[in-house]
Amino acid sequence: MDKFMKMAKECAQHGVSHNEGGPFGAVIVDKAGNIIAKGNNMVLANNDPTAHAEVTVIREACKKLETYDLSGCTLYTSCEPCPMCLSAIIWANIKEVYYACTREDAGKIGFRDDIIYDYLEGKNKDLIKLEQIDREKCIDLFEEYEKNNKIIY
Amino acid sequence: MDKFMKMAKECAQHGVSHNEGGPFGAVIVDKAGNIIAKGNNMVLANNDPTAHAEVTVIREACKKLETYDLSGCTLYTSCEPCPMCLSAIIWANIKEVYYACTREDAGKIGFRDDIIYDYLEGKNKDLIKLEQIDREKCIDLFEEYEKNNKIIY
Numbered sequence: 001m002d003k004f005m006k007m008a009k010e011c012a013q014h015g016v017s018h019n020e021g022g023p024f025g026a027v028i029v030d031k032a033g034n035i036i037a038k039g040n041n042m043v044l045a046n047n048d049p050t051a052h053a054e055v056t057v058i059r060e061a062c063k064k065l066e067t068y069d070l071s072g073c074t075l076y077t078s079c080e081p082c083p084m085c086l087s088a089i090i091w092a093n094i095k096e097v098y099y100a101c102t103r104e105d106a107g108k109i110g111f112r113d114d115i116i117y118d119y120l121e122g123k124n125k126d127l128i129k130l131e132q133i134d135r136e137k138c139i140d141l142f143e144e145y146e147k148n149n150k151i152i153y
Numbered sequence: 154m155d156k157f158m159k160m161a162k163e164c165a166q167h168g169v170s171h172n173e174g175g176p177f178g179a180v181i182v183d184k185a186g187n188i189i190a191k192g193n194n195m196v197l198a199n200n201d202p203t204a205h206a207e208v209t210v211i212r213e214a215c216k217k218l219e220t221y222d223l224s225g226c227t228l229y230t231s232c233e234p235c236p237m238c239l240s241a242i243i244w245a246n247i248k249e250v251y252y253a254c255t256r257e258d259a260g261k262i263g264f265r266d267d268i269i270y271d272y273l274e275g276k277n278k279d280l281i282k283l284e285q286i287d288r289e290k291c292i293d294l295f296e297e298y299e300k301n302n303k304i305i306y
Contacts (some may be wrong), residue, residue: 001287001290002255002286002287005286005287005290005291006225006290008173009290012291012296016294016297016298016303018302019304022240022298022303022306023294023295023297027174028256030222038225042252043221043257044304046222047216047219047306048212048215048216048221049221049222049241049244049245050203050212050241050244050245058202058203061270062201063200063201067194067200068196068197068200068201068202071203076257080285081194082240083236083240084236085196086236086283087236087237087273088203088233088237090265090268090272091235091237091269092202092203093202094281095281095285096281096283097283098284099189099282099283099286100285100287100288100290100296101288101291101292102288105288105292109298109303109305110305112244115243116240119243120236120239120240120270120273120274120275121274127243128248128249128250129248129249130239131252132233132250132251132252132255132258133155133251133252134158135254135255137154137184138158138160138162138231138232138254139253139258141162141165141177141231141254142254142261142262143164144169145175145176146262148261150172150175150176151170151172151197151233152262152263153196153197153202
């Protein structure tokens with residue numbers, strides 16, 4: 001077993017045994033193989049639906065390295081990242097991810113990972129109501145941002 | 154202009170003028186029309202790539218209501234939620250979302266919302282390396298979780 005995946009699994013076990021969240025753990029490692037952050041799902045402990053293991057370790061790694069850019073880092077996670085986590089990984093510029101269990105495995109025990117993937121692939125579009133309003137009143141936000149050469153991340 | 158969208162826009166403006174992040178703001182309202190949380194993108198201020206406006210207000214609303222479940226709440230956001238935020242909204246059980254600018258508008262000024270949407274729709278699959286390993290060594294995490302009737306959220 002990969003040593004970093006073993007560590008991600010141990011994080012997941014820690015989280016479950018302390019009732020902190022679902023059975024999910026993750027580890028972020030830099031190019032040299034140094035562990036930058038490790039952690040587990042904290043949804044229940046923190047009352048935070050965004051505190052999946054991957055998001056938790058991304059936040060921790062960024063805090064530690066004092067950057068929002070984790071280019072060059074690799075993420076190990078005990079389960080395939082859900083679309084929220086996968087997008088967070090892309091926003092953080094992590095380019096290499098190893099995962100163990102699948103979205104279907106998570107779905108089988110009741111988590112909605114596969115439902116959200118389906119939604120983003122264009123299926124079950126009635127999952128939520130998503131409506132556009134007032135674009136013409138808000139587009140100047142973007143025009144101003146571009147004009148002032150503000151930071152893009 | 155919708156009054157909650159106006160507020161979301163004002164949050165976006167506040168965030169940009171204080172260099173806290175991109176030009177994005179959001180508001181969460183309960184069924185009675187009470188404002189539960191409002192805020193803006195904090196990626197730059199917090200060195201947190203997950204601190205988009207929607208995620209920021211979801212975290213704040215959950216903290217305020219002491220729950221990871223925002224059923225019955227409505228979210229207003231000055232820009233179409235990226236896949237991370239949309240998934241966070243679904244995990245939080247928010248069923249109604251109003252947005253102003255689009256993913257294409259965000260893309261035009263340099264943000265990667267549309268690239269991530271494309272990725273999740275099966276395009277540009279070389280965006281990141283995503284590889285499965287050690288499933289057989291981790292699947293017992295899920296079997297144990299199910300056996301012990303742990304919480305599903």
